[in-house]
Amino acid sequence: MPGKVIAAATGKGGAGKSTVIACLATYWASKGSKVALIDADPNQTLARWHSKGSALAGLPLKVETDEHAIIPTVAAFVADHDIVLIDCAGFGNQVMIFAIGSADLVVIPVMTDEASIFEALKTRKIVESASQLVKKPIRSRTLLCRVKRSAVAVHARAQLVAFHAEPLTGQLNDRVAFQEATFHGSSPTALLPRGGAARDVDRVAKELEADIWSRS
Numbered sequence: 001m002p003g004k005v006i007a008a009a010t011g012k013g014g015a016g017k018s019t020v021i022a023c024l025a026t027y028w029a030s031k032g033s034k035v036a037l038i039d040a041d042p043n044q045t046l047a048r049w050h051s052k053g054s055a056l057a058g059l060p061l062k063v064e065t066d067e068h069a070i071i072p073t074v075a076a077f078v079a080d081h082d083i084v085l086i087d088c089a090g091f092g093n094q095v096m097i098f099a100i101g102s103a104d105l106v107v108i109p110v111m112t113d114e115a116s117i118f119e120a121l122k123t124r125k126i127v128e129s130a131s132q133l134v135k136k137p138i139r140s141r142t143l144l145c146r147v148k149r150s151a152v153a154v155h156a157r158a159q160l161v162a163f164h165a166e167p168l169t170g171q172l173n174d175r176v177a178f179q180e181a182t183f184h185g186s187s188p189t190a191l192l193p194r195g196g197a198a199r200d201v202d203r204v205a206k207e208l209e210a211d212i213w214s215r216s
């Protein structure tokens with residue numbers, strides 16, 4: 001069976017795309033899945049993450065910022081991996097559109113502010129258009145990231161529900177473990193498997209699994 005392609009995308013910078021990709025990669029690799037990574041962001045946050053520690057180092061990673069090469073790069077990885085994860089740039093570009101068009105599911109990280117939600121809704125529309133263009137279903141799920149325990153977080157989730165943006169029930173709470181992981185080139189799953197951040201990742205990964213594998 002060909003692998004599944006999951007892209008993290010939103011036009012909002014700093015929402016948590018690279019974090020969620022690195023964390024999901026580590027999680028699924030630790031469960032024995034064959035995972036490949038594509039860094040489609042010219043800033044190469046994921047590539048630096050990959051080069052720093054052991055958690056991602058064993059996984060193949062290709063930096064691909066050429067809009068004409070992204071589709072063949074995805075196809076090459078899909079042929080012999082279970083999961084291909086793509087980290088998109090923090091601004092809309094052609095590479096992001098083609099990455100979304102190649103995906104089975106797009107995770108849209110969203111912070112708990114109005115601009116993030118606005119960008120998330122725009123990204124959902126891009127996914128819908130890409131899905132129509134390539135004539136295949138492409139799921140998209142919003143994922144609340146960097147969430148502080150606050151009334152505004154509750155409000156942001158309610159807004160996503162009201163706008164039918166299909167938020168995942170799980171969320172990546174605002175935790176220093178996610179920032180520590182960037183320095184170690186690792187992930188909470190590898191660094192602190194019993195900690196709160198690893199639990200956040202675990203819950204999100206399981207929900208995504210239920211979403212894409214149960215539908216195929």
Ligand SMILES: Nc1ncnc2c1ncn2[C@@H]1O[C@H](COP(=O)(O)OP(=O)(O)OP(=O)(O)O)[C@@H](O)[C@H]1O
Pocket residue numbers: 012013014015016017018019020041045088089090091109145146147172173174175176178179182
């Ligand atoms: N759940 C979290 N808790 C605490 N810090 C977080 C969390 N998620 C991300 N961060 C921090 O927020 C910053 C931005 O995260 P990240 O690089 O994953 O976002 P991004 O969407 O990939 O950004 P860009 O648009 O620049 O590519 C980083 O410093 C990261 O460590």
Ligand SMILES: [Mg+2]
Pocket residue numbers: 017018019041045046087088090
């Ligand atoms: Mg990034």
